[in-house]
Amino acid sequence: MRMIVRESACLQGSTRDALRELWDRAFGDRFSEDDADHAYGGVHVIAIDDDRIVGHASAIPRRIQFGDARWRTIAYVEAVAVHPDVQRGGLGTHIMRVLQDEMRGRWPTAMLSTGRATGFYEALGWERWQGLSYTLTSGGPLEDGEHGGLMVLRLDGSSDPDVHLTVTCEERAGDAW
Numbered sequence: 452m453r454m455i456v457r458e459s460a461c462l463q464g465s466t467r468d469a470l471r472e473l474w475d476r477a478f479g480d481r482f483s484e485d486d487a488d489h490a491y492g493g494v495h496v497i498a499i500d501d502d503r504i505v506g507h508a509s510a511i512p513r514r515i516q517f518g519d520a521r522w523r524t525i526a527y528v529e530a531v532a533v534h535p536d537v538q539r540g541g542l543g544t545h546i547m548r549v550l551q552d553e554m555r556g557r558w559p560t561a562m563l564s565t566g567r568a569t570g571f572y573e574a575l576g577w578e579r580w581q582g583l584s585y586t587l588t589s590g591g592p593l594e595d596g597e598h599g600g601l602m603v604l605r606l607d608g609s610s611d612p613d614v615h616l617t618v619t620c621e622e623r624a625g626d627a628w
């Protein structure tokens with residue numbers, strides 16, 4: 452098993468096809484074309500076993516507003532997946548640790564949105580966001596409603612941001628968060 456770290460710009464078509472296959476296997480029909488697009492534009496950690504991609508996570512820069520503070524650029528984690536054949540063997544944790552080290556040198560804070568895996572991320576130091584979340588649309592900020600799966604990781608170790616504040620992201624195709 453080897454772990455590689457690559458910028459999106461360095462990933463060729465064949466690697467992108469193999470990643471799409473991995474996401475389809477890991478997420479089933481929960482993973483859309485927009486979800487795949489969201490995974491690119493930053494840095495990837497890819498686990499390869501015997502020339503086969505068996506795990507992935509990426510982080511992209513996104514502009515986020517905490518409370519009414521100035522907008523800032525943070526890391527947003529996308530497309531975390533381990534092939535079903537090798538899940539629950541520690542690979543997801545290993546990939547995330549490598550990605551977290553990589554993000555630490557680049558951004559002060561990271562966020563992600565997860566449906567079912569909050570426990571997996573909590574074990575890696577992530578906290579659940581407690582405040583309301585919004586999406587900034589052309590018509591202004593729109594409340595997302597309850598969003599139990601939004602999480603934050605303090606890469607710089609500071610107590611900022613306060614998880615009870617509101618948090619706003621910019622609109623994009625597909626899921627905003």
Ligand SMILES: CC(C)(COP(=O)(O)OP(=O)(O)OC[C@H]1O[C@@H](n2cnc3c(N)ncnc32)[C@H](O)[C@@H]1OP(=O)(O)O)[C@@H](O)C(=O)NCCC(=O)NCCS
Pocket residue numbers: 477478531532533534537538539540541542543544545564565566567568569570571572574
């Ligand atoms: C979530 C995922 C990446 C975890 O990878 P993994 O290699 O299986 O995880 P690990 O073996 O490192 O798990 C470590 C611990 O995290 C927790 N955990 C792992 N997967 C979990 C899940 N799907 N839900 C809740 N907790 C989970 C468990 O406590 C696990 O320890 P245990 O096996 O001793 O109980 C993998 O299950 C996956 O690809 N799932 C489908 C896609 C997905 O949901 N991705 C995350 C979306 S944000």
